[in-house]
Amino acid sequence: MNARTVIxxxxxxxxxxxxxxxxxxxxxxxxxxxxxxxxxxxxxxWGVHVRQVNTIKRRGKMVRRRLVxxxxxxxxxxxxxxxxxxxxxxxxxx
Numbered sequence: 399m400n401a402r403t404v405i406x407x408x409x410x411x412x413x414x415x416x417x418x419x420x421x422x423x424x425x426x427x428x429x430x431x432x433x434x435x436x437x438x439x440x441x442x443x444w445g446v447h448v449r450q451v452n453t454i455k456r457r458g459k460m461v462r463r464r465l466v467x468x469x470x471x472x473x474x475x476x477x478x479x480x481x482x483x484x485x486x487x488x489x490x491x492x
Contacts, residue, residue, distance in 0.1 A: 401439035404431045409475060417477070423486055427453070427476045436476045444486050450479040 408414070409424040417424065427436055433451045440448050454477070458470035480486070 399428065399431065399435055399439075401442045404428050404435050404439040405443060418485075421480045421482065421485070423478050423480070425476050425478065427474050429472070429474050431474070431476075433476075436478065440478050440486075446484045446486060447481040448478055449481050452477045452479075 404427055406426045406428065409426060411424075414424040423440075425436075425440075431439075433453060436451050436453070437448045440446065454475045456473045456475060458472050461468050461470055
């Protein structure tokens, strides 16, 4: 897989920003991406050293609007821990 197809987008939330200050960054990744592929993608895109990759599968919520019922997409997230002293500039944590 191409590095840009593995990493879809960063997760923008208060929890992810507070974790980014400690060197942990959260991304939405492709559903079929493996941990080594995620590691290589982050290292090639941003030029940092990854220490650890944890993945989370999130099931989509059931959504109901009046009589129509559906489900949001399932997503896969990766929490990437970087080596000490390194950071990714996408998040701009300060």
